[in-house]
Amino acid sequence: MRILVTGGSGQLGTDVAQAAAAKGWQVWAPDHTELDITHPAQVESAIGDYRPDWVVHCAAYTAVDRAETEEKMCMAVNAAGTAYVAHACAAAGCGLLYPSTDYVFDGSGTAPHPVTERPAPLNVYGRSKLLGEQAAQAVPRHAILRISWVFGLHGNNFVKTMLRLAERRTRLSVVDDQIGCPTYTVDLARLICQMAEQNAQGVFHATGSGQPVSWYDFARRIFDLAGKEIELEPTSTAAYPTAARRPLNSRLDCSALAAAGLTPLPEWQDALARYLQALEEEKV
Numbered sequence: 001m002r003i004l005v006t007g008g009s010g011q012l013g014t015d016v017a018q019a020a021a022a023k024g025w026q027v028w029a030p031d032h033t034e035l036d037i038t039h040p041a042q043v044e045s046a047i048g049d050y051r052p053d054w055v056v057h058c059a060a061y062t063a064v065d066r067a068e069t070e071e072k073m074c075m076a077v078n079a080a081g082t083a084y085v086a087h088a089c090a091a092a093g094c095g096l097l098y099p100s101t102d103y104v105f106d107g108s109g110t111a112p113h114p115v116t117e118r119p120a121p122l123n124v125y126g127r128s129k130l131l132g133e134q135a136a137q138a139v140p141r142h143a144i145l146r147i148s149w150v151f152g153l154h155g156n157n158f159v160k161t162m163l164r165l166a167e168r169r170t171r172l173s174v175v176d177d178q179i180g181c182p183t184y185t186v187d188l189a190r191l192i193c194q195m196a197e198q199n200a201q202g203v204f205h206a207t208g209s210g211q212p213v214s215w216y217d218f219a220r221r222i223f224d225l226a227g228k229e230i231e232l233e234p235t236s237t238a239a240y241p242t243a244a245r246r247p248l249n250s251r252l253d254c255s256a257l258a259a260a261g262l263t264p265l266p267e268w269q270d271a272l273a274r275y276l277q278a279l280e281e282e283k284v
Contacts, residue, residue: 001196004052004094005029006037006085007059011155012099012185016056019189020196028052032059037081040088047088054095054196057085057136060129064103065243067124078128083135086142095141097195099188102148102180102207104130107247110179112212114253115146115203123244133203143195144203145188148250149218152185153278162219163279166228176216176234180250181207184271186278191257191265200260205252208268212251221269225276 003020007013008029017029028050035046037059047055061067061077082098089096103126104119121127136142151157159182165172183206191206213221216234223230237246257264265271 001025001054002050002052003027003196004047004050004055006035006055006057007032009154010058010060011150011152011157012188013056013058014154015152015185015189016058016192019186019193023193035059037085038076040084043084044088044091047085047092047094051092052094054097055085055089056097056099056192056196057082058099060099062125064123064125067128068243071124074124074128075131078125079131079135082132086135086139089139095143095196095199095201096136096139097143097145097192098132098136099192100133100144100146101126101129102146102250102252103247104133104146105247107249109249110251112251112253113205113249115205115256122247125244141199141201143200145192145195146203146205146252147183147188148207148252149180149182150185150188151182151275153275153282154185158215158218159222159272159275162222163226163228166223166226166230169230171231171233172219173233173235173240174216174219175237175240176214177236178246178248178250179212179214181210181212181252182218182268182272183207183265184268184275186274187265187271191262194262198261200262202256202260204256204260204262205254206257206265207252207254208265208271209254210267210269221272222276225273
């Protein structure tokens with residue numbers, strides 16, 4: 001198997017590249033300095049020359065709040081950039097696996113969003129990723145994988161933020177009315193490799209298994225497992241305004257994975273424990 005991973009130095013891209021290499025696959029995982037997806041000629045040349053079986057398109061603009069004032073840049077990467085990647089994949093005859101986001105939904109209701117639900121993003125970032133999905137669908141062999149509440153070793157995320165704040169504060173307020181399932185990039189990387197192996201196509205959702213939680217409950221679990229004594233105070237989304245509106249319901253229905261013969265992700269509580277252990281091992 002021959003894989004090209006865009007955004008190869010990012011939080012998800014790094015783990016995808018490592019998981020693919022561990023399987024003995026040929027892997028090229030350029031970072032943005034090696035492959036700028038906003039330049040169509042560069043994208044076409046890279047994919048056309050490398051001729052991968054699959055492109056796993058992890059490169060993305062992910063600064064959700066900043067996107068509200070940097071819409072042009074966000075769209076250049078997530079919408080136009082993905083369209084360039086999709087065009088090159090179609091021309092080279094390779095598959096395109098596109099990680100997307102729960103932010104394509106408006107977060108209404110309390111039931112998990114099925115893959116068939118009509119997207120209705122609330123913010124610029126969500127709209128840009130939806131446009132990326134639409135671009136990916138132009139590739140004859142494509143898979144869209146919507147994910148949420150992602151944490152990993154190779155980038156910034158909620159877990160790292162909580163641990164960092166715990167070093168200098170004794171009390172924190174965390175929103176308790178946004179609900180979802182945390183997702184570990186190591187587990188996602190294994191799934192993505194399985195999808196490439198099995199030539200999975202269509203739209204899928206993947207989050208950590210287990211009971212959905214609020215950010216407040218997730219923070220409590222982080223501090224309990226890390227042995228941190230922090231006074232946590234629940235607060236509402238309305239009381240903690242951000243530039244970009246967030247969906248209150250980020251639950252995703254992941255049943256399409258098993259239906260396609262793919263392995264659902266492990267429980268997020270187990271994933272969090274493994275992640276915290278990996279963070280500790282990094283310090284040694």
